Amino acid sequence: MPSFDIVSKTELEEVDNALANMTREMSQRYDFKGSQAKIERKEAEITIHADDDLKLKQMHELFQGHLARRKIDAGAIDYKTVEKAAGQSVRQKAVVRQGIDKDVAKRLVKEIKDGKFKVQVAIQGDELRVTGKKRDDLQAVIEYVKGLPIEQPLQYVNFRD
Incomplete structure (x- = not known):
């Protein structure tokens, strides 16, 4: 029958590659110079640290672009609510759906x-x-x-x- x-399913290795490319691009961009912005993954959870809401929005766009280049659907990432961190900085968690x-x-x-x-x-x-x-x-x-x-x-x- x-x-x-x-x-x-989402290939976590491809997500890692997208994150590495994004980190490399952030280190070269002028608007991220001197910024404390970073993105990291532990298991299926991604944590985005940004200086303010504008940087967070820019990081989202960068991340979506790098995921698309690695042929990962943007719907595979489930973004949680934005949390306030020290000062004006913000933190957001995202989960890779499996x-x-x-x-x-x-x-x-x-x-x-x-x-x-x-x-x-x-x-x-x-x-x-x-x-x-x-x-x-x-x-x-x-x-x-x-x-x-x-x-x-x-x-x-x-x-x-």
């Missing part, structure tokens, strides 16, 4: 079932397994899910006949 998996969370998975299952496809969808941890009798049904599901407004980047892997 043909099947495939819907997953959401896996499909329960709410999005349930919504995807509901959308696929409402689409009246002849497939079965099962939630397996942080991914979805879609099985059907025909390969064409599975391809139709992939096209349908690609058209849905989901903020998280999805990949379609493990296609088996």
Whole structure:
């Protein structure tokens, strides 16, 4: 029986490369000279330190640009609220999304079932397994899910006949 998996994975090595390129560019830019701005990653959590809100906004734009160059979808980063630090400086945490969370998975299952496809969808941890009798049904599901407004980047892997 043909099947495939819907997953959401982000290569942390590519995120590291984007961060390294961003740090290099920040060290060369005039508007960041003498600034205490920095960005660092621990596991799947990124911490952005900036002197003020303007620098934070510039760092966001730089980060998004470097992620796009490394072919990482901007939706893979989940930004938390901005926190005030010492003086005017600000700090913001961001999380690299790995896996499909329960709410999005349930919504995807509901959308696929409402689409009246002849497939079965099962939630397996942080991914979805879609099985059907025909390969064409599975391809139709992939096209349908690609058209849905989901903020998280999805990949379609493990296609088996």
